[in-house]
Amino acid sequence: MLLTSIDPFVQEVERQFDRLARSAFTGSEGGRGVMPLDGVRRKDEVLLRFDLPGVDPDGIEITIDRGVLSVTAGREEELGEDDRVFVRERLMGQFTRRVYLPEHLDSERIEADYANGVLTLRIPVVEKAKPRKVEVRGASEHKAIKA
Structure with a gap:
């Protein structure tokens, strides 16, 4: 018999991050640009950090539906009539990133902060x-039980 130490929470999060990382190499998920993501497990919470440089914080939308966290943000560039783009490496438009939240996380108490182009979500672990x-x-x- 083989005994192993398994943390199902960590396994699920790693599985989801692996899936999303594979889609990041293709440059898109569902035909849209992907926002880079880091996930960190702490004792009492999980931190998710999304890179969103140049995004207006008022334009960031975070929703949770049936255990799926969705972050949607957009970045637009206004060009003048005489402006001609000769290099375009920064993605523009609307971006959405989805992450499955395991039942071990309290999606009712998520906190979101945006600073220096990074959106940080703090998700508490349920008690x-x-x-x-x-x-x-x-x-x-x-105590002995008498039969």
């Missing part, structure tokens, strides 16, 4: 999913 200690009692603490 029942947090690590806890189990008390070990000695044999003398058990």
Whole structure:
């Protein structure tokens, strides 16, 4: 018999990040540009950081529907009549990134901050999913059951 230490939460998050990372190499997800994402698990929360340089914070929309977190943002560039683009490497337009939130996260208490072009979401871990200690009692603490 093989015993392993498995954290289902970490496995699910890694699986989702791997899937999204694969789509990032193609430059699109669903035909749109992808916003880079980092995820960090802390003791009591998960941090998701999205790179959104040049995006107006008022134009960022965060929604949760049936366990799927969606971040939508846009970046537009106004060009003058005489302006001619000769290099276009920065993606423009509307971008959406979706992340599956495992049931171990409290989607009702998400906090969002935007600073220096980075959107940071703090998602608390639900109380029942947090690590806890189990008390070990000695044999003398058990009461005998008479049958």
